[in-house]
Amino acid sequence: MSVPPAASRPTLEAVAARAGVSRATVSRVVNGGAGVRGPLAARVRAAVEELGYVPNQAARTLVTRRNGAIAVVVAEPQSRFFSDPFFAQQVRGISRELSAHDNQLVLLLTGGPADRERVGRFLTSGHVDGALIFSLHADDSLPVLARKAGVPTVIGGRPTWPDTDARRRTLYVDCDNRGGARDAVRHLLGLGRRRIAHIAGPLDQPASVDRLDGFRDVLPDTPAALVAEGDFTPEGGARAMEALLERVPDLDAVFAASDVMASGALRVLRTRGRRVPDDIAVIGFDDMVSVAEWTDPPLTTIRQDIEEMGRLMAQLLLRTLELQAGPDGTAAASPIITPTRLVVRASA
Amino acid sequence: MSVPPAASRPTLEAVAARAGVSRATVSRVVNGGAGVRGPLAARVRAAVEELGYVPNQAARTLVTRRNGAIAVVVAEPQSRFFSDPFFAQQVRGISRELSAHDNQLVLLLTGGPADRERVGRFLTSGHVDGALIFSLHADDSLPVLARKAGVPTVIGGRPTWPDTDARRRTLYVDCDNRGGARDAVRHLLGLGRRRIAHIAGPLDQPASVDRLDGFRDVLPDTPAALVAEGDFTPEGGARAMEALLERVPDLDAVFAASDVMASGALRVLRTRGRRVPDDIAVIGFDDMVSVAEWTDPPLTTIRQDIEEMGRLMAQLLLRTLELQAGPDGTAAASPIITPTRLVVRASA
């Protein structure tokens, strides 16, 4: 029972014996070989090769307190995770950055609250060096859990929590939602539009709030009738568009808080015989290629580089880990806001 | 440098001191509490609570040689992984089963061959207890790598390798592609169809081959003109359908090796004015809800329970691990073939 059935994997000790050196020397060679003379190092490497030695990660972690693995926690129902291209792109960016620094990506999908507890245990028990958390909803306890467990964490998107001290120490990466929204509205103004409406996202999500705020920055006197709340689905966008047309029949431009909602709005406008952009200019947000490029007409939108945001999240976390391990006078890293860019296509 | 900046996490030792018992006793309590008298156990649990003790996984792994984590390796470009509902369902099944046994799912996406090497190292270095590998293509080295590293592995789908001894010891979960195909064809025969064509998947994938074999089991004398190869895309299905109509204008039924290809075929038939199922009956494979239920007419198909297959993969792996740890007279587990079921809708 104590002896594993298969031939046990070779240890450092075995390699050392084979090469006729000490454990310490083999360790040095395996970890970069600094401070070991050429020929000796070569002999060690040969022994490693012959025995097919691979370091035991658990033993290594036990002493270094480093794992080489980063958790990506997605607190969304799996269906959402797999269907929304947003996650795909973000994960790709993260994956790329982590690989480049030889860190493994450990993806944790948490469905129900029971899962959440298990994920919490996983994080605290030292499986990973840090965590990247996507929690789009306000009440999520996971980031708090991670903080209490002392697991360095970077959040995807601005947290919704009140602006306490803890909040200010929280790292996150988000795009400049507010600035992007301002650019969108200014673009519409530049086209000579004067009755500009906004289709907002669900206002319990910070991104929606920020985009609405950006809209209001430029058009502070907009009456409430010109703002309708959608839910980031095409249907929600369509419903909002209908409501807006009803309330303000002569509007001449719409800024939707997402491309997907804009596509729903476009459908309604087409049905109603309003020409885009001639009668009504439409502008979206996200620049989801699969959406914005395929609408009719192709959608003018505010581009955010989602993959880059993923990359930055990973980078930020890795840098934090480095600082933590380094000298005590820790200059903390800070949140990152990525820029957005207006992409002009046919709809505005 | 050797002292972590944050307050160090409490160890077993600390809990033991607090509870006034030995390390061993605390360990026993933490691991189920067998053989510790009630009141003492309670005292220990209180100490654990007060100190917020969480076991150090690395230390635990070092001695138990168990990790509580299973890798899911997807050797596909990420775009495919995130867009194909097949993976989503399978991962959901896996996730469910692993969670139920308190194992963590570690998702590894391998894009290029460079990644592959890194994944190989990850597997061998003892980060995980076992691996579930999806490698749809014949030449993939990953399962071989895993075998050499001594990492217990279960493959998703029948392996393509030649039927060697090693192959026979390989565990996998697949659905009864051949039997399902037979059912499909028999159903068409039962409807009185006599000129039945087959749109096959890419024949470098075992699933495609098996489905074609099933087709041939029932109709051994089918001329080559009645079989066209597609590529599991709607366009491929459409092209294959066109070729078949050209070669055999009077065919009265088509069995497509996937719902997605069948949807392409349906489009072509509609364009050509062939009524389904009156003129030509169509039957698919997979029962992808998002496809089969939404075609016009709704698609008769062969259902495979993909989520269940994922669950079974996880189960098979966990059982293998158990056997490996258990008594030496190891009765090996064996591959699993899940049943398929004919789902009759309107198209046949």
Add this chain to the structure above:
DNA sequence: ATCTCTTCGGAGAGCGCTCTCACGGGTGGT
């Protein structure tokens, strides 16, 4: 009341690795 059997709890040996420290032999300066 004595002896044996059972159960509970403690002591201690590692798991495989990293890292500090001490030491030997070479180099350069004088």
Add this chain to the structure above:
DNA sequence: ACCACCCGTGAGAGCGCTCTCCGAAGAGAT
């Protein structure tokens, strides 16, 4: 030629945990 110094190597102490002994104590049998 000597001393100071440094660089390359080995010895050894843990990292935090599990698990196998063993002894102590309580229960039951005679």
